[in-house]
Amino acid sequence: MKRSNSKTLLITREGYQQLKAEHDELWFKKRPEITRIVSWAASLGDRSENADYTYNKRLLRQIDSRLRFLRKRLEELNIVDYSPQQAGRVFFGAWVELEDDDGNSLKFRIVGPDEIYGRKDYISIDAPMARALLKKQVDDVATVSTPNGPKDWYIVAIDYPQPTQPS
Template identity: 40%
Template structure:
């Protein structure tokens, strides 16, 4: 990777939890099932064996992908941003368009983005356009439906944990 893969501590913990669940729980159970099925004779028509091997390959691919993501991750705690008056990684922002339609979004790592809940990936077009903006700034953002201007109404960051 040529650029850091920023991620919040919560996002990294979620990746780690998924990795641990697959590696520590699901994979061992599956290996046990495959071993049992292999002992039942003809493997060519053994559904438990065939499905188990296929699922094991899927789990191993997922574990490799999660491992690569965690290795490349640069954990950034949004509460530690030095300039909380501007939009940087981890900021929760309220913006309004020309019609005063308001949206609240949080800029997070690309691996933890979920547009339905307002979590926008750091490299998304709207996040790139908002980077560095302050309250009152107007930014033009190219969206699939055309360009729109958004005004930054508020910026907040999570409180630092003590």
């Protein structure tokens, strides 16, 4: 498997659909809208003192940069769908509920690194916590290395989202 930026190239189907929707929004709506504004602002003449032109031209470059990133990333990502063989163990895409000796609890989903932004309940498969949990079952102990030393977490529950039909 090819690696980019040392990130795992796995993504859930939902995550892939979100990136694809972002791409389509930028390509079919935002970019044409900003291109029209840039063309209009350019038609006004002196571009060096034209704030509309300068701002929207910069915005257009940012959109184009994000589109290039998304196209490349969408091509190299591997969608991982739930498989019945995963039941009862922690694998990619699992919702995991944990508890420590002090009664603290955590619940999160293990996803690809492209999916964690804006979500406090998702962690990357590349995170030490996720790596410590892989292949474990309910009632197993996962020991995670932390800056303060190893910490034990007990697996309370493992769940997988209901599979959606591939689109």
